[in-house]
Amino acid sequence: MVFDGEAAASLVKELRLNFNSGKTKSYEWRISQVNAFLEMVVEQEDQIVEALRSDLARPPLETVVYEIGVFKNSCEVTLKELKQWMTPEKAKTSITTFPSSAEIVPEPLGVVLVISAWNYPFLLSLDPVVGAIAAGNVVVLKPSEIAPASSALLAKLLGEYMDNSCVRVVEGAIDETTALLQQKWDKILYTGNGKVGRIVMAAAAKHLTPIILELGGKSPTVVDSNVNLEVTARRIISGKWGCNNGQACVAPDYIITTKDFAPKLVDALKTELENFFGKNPLESVDLSRIVSSNHFARLTKLLDDNKVSGKIVCGGQKDESKLRIAPTLLLDVPRDSLIMSEEIFGPLLPIITVNKLEESFDFINEGTKPLAAYLFTNDNKFKEEFVKNVSAGGLLINDTVLHLVVHTFPFGGVGESGMGAYHGKFSFDAFTHRKAVLYRGFTCDGSIRYPPYTDTKQKTMKALVAGDVIGVVRALFGWS
Numbered sequence: 001m002v003f004d005g006e007a008a009a010s011l012v013k014e015l016r017l018n019f020n021s022g023k024t025k026s027y028e029w030r031i032s033q034v035n036a037f038l039e040m041v042v043e044q045e046d047q048i049v050e051a052l053r054s055d056l057a058r059p060p061l062e063t064v065v066y067e068i069g070v071f072k073n074s075c076e077v078t079l080k081e082l083k084q085w086m087t088p089e090k091a092k093t094s095i096t097t098f099p100s101s102a103e104i105v106p107e108p109l110g111v112v113l114v115i116s117a118w119n120y121p122f123l124l125s126l127d128p129v130v131g132a133i134a135a136g137n138v139v140v141l142k143p144s145e146i147a148p149a150s151s152a153l154l155a156k157l158l159g160e161y162m163d164n165s166c167v168r169v170v171e172g173a174i175d176e177t178t179a180l181l182q183q184k185w186d187k188i189l190y191t192g193n194g195k196v197g198r199i200v201m202a203a204a205a206k207h208l209t210p211i212i213l214e215l216g217g218k219s220p221t222v223v224d225s226n227v228n229l230e231v232t233a234r235r236i237i238s239g240k241w242g243c244n245n246g247q248a249c250v251a252p253d254y255i256i257t258t259k260d261f262a263p264k265l266v267d268a269l270k271t272e273l274e275n276f277f278g279k280n281p282l283e284s285v286d287l288s289r290i291v292s293s294n295h296f297a298r299l300t301k302l303l304d305d306n307k308v309s310g311k312i313v314c315g316g317q318k319d320e321s322k323l324r325i326a327p328t329l330l331l332d333v334p335r336d337s338l339i340m341s342e343e344i345f346g347p348l349l350p351i352i353t354v355n356k357l358e359e360s361f362d363f364i365n366e367g368t369k370p371l372a373a374y375l376f377t378n379d380n381k382f383k384e385e386f387v388k389n390v391s392a393g394g395l396l397i398n399d400t401v402l403h404l405v406v407h408t409f410p411f412g413g414v415g416e417s418g419m420g421a422y423h424g425k426f427s428f429d430a431f432t433h434r435k436a437v438l439y440r441g442f443t444c445d446g447s448i449r450y451p452p453y454t455d456t457k458q459k460t461m462k463a464l465v466a467g468d469v470i471g472v473v474r475a476l477f478g479w480s
Contacts, residue, residue: 131427
């Protein structure tokens with residue numbers, strides 16, 4: 001069956017009718033769907049692990065912890081907090097509207113589209129979807145076709161576990177996504193690269209549809225010389241190669257350290273890489289493969305650039321038949337090289353050297369704002385300077401990636417690394433309209449707001465709007 005513009009329009013019409021019925025607004029429906037998600041990932045864990053093994057040769061631990069575990073935590077937080085999130089918030093009123101009461105009522109936006117990415121196809125699909133459902137919306141999920149086993153499994157499982165009158169999955173590639181983007185949505189969340197993000201934004205603009213863009217960028221890792229070198233090396237490796245072999249939007253993209261300290265850091269990274277992945281990392285079962293031949297070719301092009309081909313100090317081995325590239329360190333990479341001009345999104349890690357670590361601020365800020373920025377140091381003053389001077393979606397001091405699992409944090413970019421945020425309560429808020437409601441009775445209906453206007457009325461109204469009680473009294477009694 002072809003999914004074209006007509007099919008997409010019919011789907012949105014059907015979902016909008018179901019939303020307008022009001023069924024998704026109830027607490028009971030929302031909770032039932034979040035519980036269904038929890039039941040799904042618990043019962044189908046083996047299938048999810050196998051799908052990620054098929055798409056990325058992903059080690060089971062990474063799938064169980066970073067996709068299933070983090071998503072389960074998101075569901076559990078939602079179940080615990082949803083009633084409070086849904087409760088209208090009392091708002092203060094002023095003398096201007098006396099007597100009155102006010103509240104801010106969270107209401108669902110309506111029909112939401114989530115377009116997810118291939119690198120963490122379950123977490124990056126389901127985490128925003130659970131937020132949209134918790135907020136009371138109906139949802140269409142478009143998984144990435146680049147992870148076909150995961151896409152097919154998502155379609156199958158959501159078809160079996162979820163209320164399909166309100167939650168649907170559309171599989172496919174460019175044609176299907178284009179058909180979806182032609183429709184009017186009440187919000188779109190897209191996770192992926194900036195090029196497609198611009199297409200999504202342009203399509204949304206035609207309908208004045210608000211969007212969240214979760215993009216990426218070159219996330220820097222600044223390393224001071226006063227650190228615990230072994231722990232630093234292990235944490236950088238965990239965030240880079242232990243997260244999908246570098247195919248993660250928040251993976252360290254490059255390192256900045258001093259010229260004097262760089263050799264020590266390289267030696268520590270080499271030692272720990274061998275400890276983690278052995279002497280022949282291409283054979284390691286603890287490293288994901290590159291997702292596709294296109295991405296393999298892209299990464300190979302970065303390595304083959306004349307400006308960096310002689311800079312490899314560790315790794316560099318490739319096996320195209322198995323789509324494997326070893327963890328690779330490149331030292332003293334020129335700033336105008338190809339590898340420094342785009343997000344790497346793979347197992348290559350360039351090291352930039354500077355004379356003084358303070359130079360890292362200007363280097364980072366000369367580029368576009370990254371999704372994440374990392375600093376390893378024991379210098380409290382330098383930590384403060386880093387937080388003050390570096391703009392990024394999120395910062396993490398003395399570790400990598402872990403800020404993503406803190407559900408009280410928003411996850412999102414800034415500038416070209418994205419707009420908007422989700423995670424935990426921020427997911428609920430992302431798909432919610434905060435509706436202002438003012439309640440008044442029929443008493444105290446003074447004539448001062450109605451024509452004919454007089455100087456006394458003008459002075460009294462001016463004082464009322466300003467919240468000036470004494471001014472109101474003076475105006476009413478004619479005191480100048």
